[in-house]
Amino acid sequence: MVKKHQIGMSRRSFLKAGALATGALAVPSVAKGMGQVQGPSSPNRIDREVISCCQFCQVRCTTLVQVKDDKVVNVYGNPANTWTKGGMCPKGQSLVELTNSPHRLLYPLKREGDVWKRISYAESLDIVANRIVKVKEEFPDDYAHRVALFAPLWESHESEIVAQMALRMAGFPEICSSGDTCIGNSATALRICLGSAVSSTTLNEVLNTQTLVLWGANIAETYPPYIRWIDRARKKGVKVIYVDPRRTPTSNHSDTHVMARPGTDGALILGLIRILIHENLYDRDYIARYVKGFKELAASAESYTPEAVSRITWVPKEKMIDLARMLAQSKQTIIWMGGSLSRFTNAIQTVRAIVALQALTANLSGPGKGIMNMQGGKPGGLEMLEEKYSAKDLAAALGYRKVLYGMEQKRVKVLLLNSSYRRYPDANRVRKGISNVDFVVYRGFFMDEEAQLAHLIIPGTMVFESSGSQYGAQRQVVWRNRAVSAPGETVEDWRFYADLGRRINPGTFPTFDSPEDIFELVRKNAPTWTGLTLERLKKDPTGISWPCPAEGHPGTLGTLYPDNRFLTADRKVELNTPALGPIEWTEPEGSPYGDSEEAKAFPLIFTQGKVVQHWQHTYTQWSAYMAQFSEGNYVQVNPRTVQSLGLKEGDWVYLETELGKIKARLHLSEMILPGVVWTPSYPGGGSPIKANTGVSINTIIPGNWDKVSAQYNGFGCRLTKA
Ligand code: SF4
Structure with a gap:
């Protein structure tokens, strides 16, 4: 096992080690990709145009990807999409640069002492499967919560389904979903x-x-x-x-x-x-x-x-x-x-x-x-396949907070880190917890903060290098076609988890040869998706909204509850759920306006939010194109909020919560309520593009939760002059 001090090598040497070991491919310059993102390139300068879609958010913009010599040279929004009419935001446009990035990880890497050793995909798969099987052998009566997956997966609905099947069929229910840190x-x-x-x-x-x-x-x-x-x-x-x-x-x-x-x-x-x-x-x-x-x-x-x-x-x-x-x-x-x-x-x-x-x-x-x-409109997860594939103990998952505790207690032995740990509140605590896990496998694209915690890296394909379905906020399902080959030995999420599933569930795991196979399995088990045939989806620039109960059905727009027939047990709106008590309001945890005397030491209200250029604290930070929108850590406050502190526009301040403080640039604006502090959620470390870096806001956000997902707003903070 890699010792803690070995993980703590400097970022520079880490990046260098990664770059050397990956043997990064020569790629078109970043500037070339960036300069062509606004519209279609002339047809005689490309080999083909492929129907695809953006993976970043639930708008799910469908796109046209232009390819030359098996490289993505341009992407633009599909003008035939009813919802977006060819619109896209900068995140989607950055995918050209990110796909071609010279910083990408292209081969599986195994940590050996202070260096990364390049290994084959087959060997990396063996290592992960053997580790998981070994957990079962070592703890035959107590293995269920010792292997965990941090979702979401990068790529498609098929990836999510097959990853859940792989782990749950093997008896490992701990799949920490994106809902924990989202909506x-x-x-x-x-x-x-x-x-x-x-x-x-x-x-x-x-x-x-x-x-x-x-x-x-x-x-x-x-x-x-x-x-x-x-x-x-x-x-x-x-x-x-x-x-x-x-x-x-x-x-x-x-x-x-x-x-x-x-x-x-x-x-x-x-x-x-x-x-x-x-x-x-x-x-x-x-x-x-x-x-x-x-x-x-x-x-x-x-x-x-x-x-x-x-x-x-x-x-x-x-x-x-x-x-x-x-x-x-x-x-x-x-x-x-x-x-x-x-x-x-x-x-x-x-x-x-x-x-x-x-x-x-x-x-x-x-x-x-x-x-x-x-909320993206998916029909459900593995539940619909439960009987068919004997998925065990779906209700037995303890959830992210207990997984964190399990890591702190050194009970979790294998962690499949398939997303950013920085999305969780109290991110330093999460990082520390992960450092207690015996074996961490990272599925990502870059040598980022997550990679620094890993013992094994199996790099993933990016969105234009794989196909699959994705679901959006209009309940629509869209199909994305692969535009270019996967570089190096990168591998799609669906393929990795299908391969892993076969290894850890010998003889019982179904064979999937393509995402289409997985999609068909879902479609046949989800009555609201019956009409979403691949043939239709692959042609549709908008996607089809479910319920779509039969082939030939046009899909359903508008209300999900015709004639006020709701989907609750007795078809009525349920406002009186005994387990939740009466509908009432309480002060957010940690609010200085609540009863807690300690909270009053932090008299301002903390809020954070997304900005157009960044997604989930992670890989858009590797885009130089995005750097033009970025500013690192800053806070926006009303001038009256800092009147007594003698601060002025552009000063450096410390933004402090009960967990610690970060240094941030002060922006004064009448556009925010006095007494409230707002800061963008995106900064984080890891990227070599300086304008995109900073301190992750989640390192100072206390780990409080409502019943399902985490608190990011509404607790107390204070500002002091830096
Ligand atoms: S991130 Fe931007 S481009 Fe991508 S789906 Fe959302 S709005 Fe569209």
Whole structure:
């Protein structure tokens, strides 16, 4: 086993060691790839154009990839895509450079002392499989939680399915999903209240509504191709209300902006509900027919008077009353929830309250009505294959937090690190935990901070080097075709886990020769996907939205719940789940406005968020193209917030939480509420591109959780002069 001091070699020597060992291929210059990203290249300068899609976010922009000499030379958005009309954001465009990056890992590497030794893919597979089998042999009665996988996988739905099958069929249930650090709380609340975790409607319905509420959804910056839908809606007279503690680029596309203190959205919604009830502005008939738990909701909302809510949220009482009346008058309303809503310790209650608000105004089903969430529309994971493949103990997973504890206790013996550990809060603790694991396998692309923790690196293919299906926020499934060959001995995620599955489940694991094989297995087991034939998907520039229950069915846009038939046990909106108690609001954990005396030492509210150029703290940091948008660590605050500190624009400050502090550039702006600090989530180390580096914000974010996913916002922090 590699000793701790050997892992701690300098980044420079580490990168050098990696580059030498990988024998990186000669590639086209970065500048060449970057200069051609804005539109199609002339057809006579390319060999072919391949239909593909971006893997970064749930907009799932479909793209056309231009190839010359088996190299990607350009990518542009597919103009035939209904949702994006050829739009893309810089993240998707950076894939040309990232695919051709001279920094890529191209061959499996095994750590030997202080150096990396290049090995073959077959040997690397043997090593991982043997390690996993050995865990079972050493701990025959207690092996289940000693092997873990940090998902998400990079590549496709097929990769996720086959990785789950490989590990769970072998009796290892610990697959830490992306929901832990993403919008698991929102998805859970929607599933409990309505029966499905995905959006209850699709984007086209914003053209059929009267009022669109963007609740914490900074669409212009996080999902740029969607902003044209909002502009089209406004041209048709739709009123757009934007709720966010900051003015952002999305403010320019909204009619009304409500600035509430971060983490108080649930109180604001309960305040609106109380006004609707007190002013008799809710739909009694709808409630009687379709909703369970109204009485309990009304009792719970009673203490959220306009005065109390105004004190909590900092939203003026009059504005709140106007908002409630506006929503009551609107015959059709869609609420579009941003990912930020899920990132508080009170998130599940907040999303339940949003469902309740839409129920009171009869806005959960029908044209121009519903709740949108940036949850990708997949039909489920391995559950649907459970019987067929005897997947063991699906419910037995302890979850990420116990896996972390298991690593700290040195119980976890093998970790398949298939994503960035820096996405977790208290990232230094996670890093330390991982350093306790006997054997860490990294599936990534670059010698980044994750690679530094590994004993074995098996590099993955990038998005244009593999095919597979991906699912998006409009419940659509799209198919991505491979555009170029996999370089070196990189290997697709689906192939790696299919190969591993066969080794650790001898005689029982099915043979998959292609992602198409895996897709077909899913399609045949998911009734809502029956009509999604590969033949159709491969031709469709937009993807097909499920439910698509039969071949020839066009797919389903708009409401997921026709005629108010919800997917809960008794088909009603469930607002009174005993396990969750009444819908109520509590201060986020660590808030200086709560009861904790310690928290008062950190009197400002911490918030962080995504910016257009970065994704999940990881590999967009390896793009020089992205560097033009990057600034390292910085904070945005209102000038009044730092008045007493004598700080001015551009000063260096320390941003400090109970976990520690980072140095950041100060930006003063009237666009953010006083008392609130905002910082972008992207910086991290590892990349040689200096403008993209910094200290990961998650190193100072305390590890607090709602029931399902982690808190990233709403706790206390302070600023001091650096
Ligand atoms: S919006 Fe950007 S990150 Fe999201 S799918 Fe499109 S190009 Fe990719």
